[in-house]
Every structure is written in structure tokens, then in C-alpha cells.
Amino acid sequence: MAAIDDDDRPKKKTAHEIGQDLTLLSVAELNDRIALLREEIARLEADIAKKQSSRSAAESFFKS
Template sequence: MFDDDAVKKPRGHEVGMLIDTMSVEELEERIGLLKAEIARLEQAIAARNKTRSEAESLFKL
């Protein structure tokens, strides 16, 4: 009779999602997930910048 999918919480965090019903522990977990994602994105930026810098150095005379 009840839909279990309607009760399940989202696995990830979406920007702008409702947080009013989350516990402190859930909020802290979300912060941890977001910090890990920020670190991953920063690593991707650093890798792309390194690749670009290496490519530019090959074409300089």
C-alpha cells in the first residue's frame, strides 16, 4: 500500500534541496560528501592546468 521509494532519502546532495528535515548527523555527512567532491574537482582542475601548461611549453620557441 505504501510506496517505499517515496520514503527513501536521496543518495547524493543536490544544490538547493530541502534540508529542513535533516538531522545534524545527516547535514555533517552531506558536508563531508561536498568537501570530497570539491577536492575531486580541484584535482581535475589542477590536472587540466598541468596538461595545458605542458602543451603550451611544447609550442613555445
């Protein structure tokens, strides 16, 4: 059986757990997590905007 190279293994996706111990993380890993969290914040804000838009449209329809 051939040995599996590390490059062939699936990459573990960076994840962040709120309150996680950060002492063992490098600056690069911390920056990656900040980017991940910023992307998630943008995704959440976009969903809020979409839901507010839908709600406003429904409210204006039923006020007529």
C-alpha cells in the same frame, strides 16, 4: 520465502541536491552531506590541477 532483513538491503548512497530543502535532515545527515561535498570539491580541484598541468606542458612545447 524468507523475509529480507533491512541490513541485507543495499544502502542508499547519500546524495545532495543543490537547493534541496534541509529542514527534515538531522545534524548527522547534514555533516555527512558536508563531508560528501568537501570530497567532491577536492576531486574537482584535483582535476583542474591536472588539466592546468597538461595545458601548461602543451603551451611550453608549442612555444619552443
